Amino acid sequence: MATDYDAPRNRPEDEPEADSIEALRGNPTEKQSPKVDVDEDTEGDSFELPGADLSHEELHIVVTPRQDDEFMCSRCFLLHGPSMRVPGTDHCRDCD
Numbered sequence: 001m002a003t004d005y006d007a008p009r010n011r012p013e014d015e016p017e018a019d020s021i022e023a024l025r026g027n028p029t030e031k032q033s034p035k036v037d038v039d040e041d042t043e044g045d046s047f048e049l050p051g052a053d054l055s056h057e058e059l060h061i062v063v064t065p066r067q068d069d070e071f072m073c074s075r076c077f078l079l080h081g082p083s084m085r086v087p088g089t090d091h092c093r094d095c096d
């Protein structure tokens, strides 16, 4: 009876190894072609509104429209309030 148990035991142990090799082969291929994945997602049903959903997908920076009294520095490209603007220029005091 003992030998009967050993025979089926050895097979399942071998199969996961073969699977892991295939998994190792498959993973790098997926990482090397991210663009292909994006295209597949876009065609799928999970991405119906790419532009609208992306804002809260992985973006941690809150993007707010530029206020009227703000200006974008021509050197560091950051938005600053009017008090940070060097008079007569288009860059901020940090970059002056």
Ligand SMILES: [Zn+2]
Binding pocket: 073, 074, 075, 076, 077, 078, 091, 092, 093, 094, 095
């Ligand atoms: Zn600046």
